[in-house]
Amino acid sequence: MELPFVTAAAPHSNSPNGMGSCAAHDYYAAHEGKGWVKLVGPEFDPVQIAIAMQLDNPLRKKVNRALVVLRENGTYQQIYDKWFGGP
Numbered sequence: 001m002e003l004p005f006v007t008a009a010a011p012h013s014n015s016p017n018g019m020g021s022c023a024a025h026d027y028y029a030a031h032e033g034k035g036w037v038k039l040v041g042p043e044f045d046p047v048q049i050a051i052a053m054q055l056d057n058p059l060r061k062k063v064n065r066a067l068v069v070l071r072e073n074g075t076y077q078q079i080y081d082k083w084f085g086g087p
Helices: 020-030 058-071 077-085
Strands: none
Touching: 020 077, 058 077
């Protein structure tokens, strides 16, 4: 994963810093950067992520229902915690 603002400075600095996509930084801090990258400060300029489908796509209702089920049964949070480090 390439996070040029952070990864370019981090190995060579006592005070790495950068900004960018929150989800990408969460992932990086929970995996490759674990132990030497720390996310600080409030999230700003959050970006919503979506799945776009045509209204007549036969999978649209199935995908929407699956997303509701994943949120309701806690699976979405488990996946988020695994890949983005969780709260």
